[in-house]
Amino acid sequence: MSIGLFHTRLIVRNDLLGAPVLILDLLVNTVSKKVSGVASVFQATWPTVNFRAQVWGDYSQVKLTSAVENHIILNLAGSPSGPLSQIAQTFHLKGILGGDWASGFADYRYEEQGQWHVVKHVAVHQAQTVEPQPVPHPHVPLYAVAVQQAQTSGDLAQLKTAVQQGEQQLAHEGALRSALEQLNAEIARLEAR
Template identity: 35%
Template sequence: MSASNPQAEGLFPLSYRIGNSQPGAPTLILNLLVYTPELSVRGTSSITPPVDLHSDVWGQYTYLTVMDPTSSKILITAQGNQGGPGSNSIITFKIHLVVGDDWQQGIANYQYYNGHSWVSVNNVPAHLQESVHSSSYSQPQASGRSNHPLPPISALYAAPIHGAIASGDLAQMKSLHQLATQQLEQLPLIRTALDAAKAEINKHERR
């Protein structure tokens, strides 16, 4: 796709499943809302087992260009606690996640506090969950590099909205309100389309 495509910026949600298939190994679910004007992320994390740790998460992301200018990575750096950055809670979660510039998958190193000490989990795979393909593009970078495609778009979830409210961030609250309103306005059309799909499925199954 070329840089002449319509440009977009704003908010989009991501949900990563981070972990491997080894018995007893921890699984991290990282739900983030990416805010492109500030290159920031906000959301929640959940780690199980051997703990059951849930955190409010916030941080930043940046593009990492390697030898080939057309091949770059994205580094997401975030931390978490109970209540978000405006609370007095201690930090209980830290993560460095490197993904491709399509945001689909990558490798994570993270730490969590189990109540007694910090536990490190290194070099575990991360995979984007429940996505619907999108071809929109992000804003051009200051260095003049080619535009980076936005990730696949999934449904807006409630956690970032509550996080923005708790933080008192007016800009994010306004942006989230606008995005959520647009999705809600689409519900009648979605329901109509689902009814049509259901009728078509029934018709084919009767054959």
């Protein structure tokens, strides 16, 4: 476990098809043993659920008699606008996690449209973190000015040259292929005159 301040993302769900999925995005302060963040509950099957709340709470570390490692007892409360709001709480969670915050079990409840929904003894897993990969974006001249000038002047040879240069540069760019096809159609229309 980290010391100080760290972020963790937990997924709380069971393996039943169509069951709600709770995602906790938490900032953990190990010095004060306080937790804050966002809870989001989703359910794709009818009735659909799209619940979100600001959450806050605390945790304690305990050593169970039968276990070698420490466990985390997590208590969270939540509402749509945070702990200082006058809006009533709409979310509660009690859970027991491994000392590494990577697994465990939790019970939670949330209020949506005036009705409380209770979910008991659901598995907690740490979400996979995905490092963003840089996407190569080569500099590609678009010859837009040359094409526009050729179109306005009516110079068919200049327009063909600009389109050919663009095709050479953008041969591998599928998203811009349709724009080149439109330019070729314009060339064909001008040639037909």
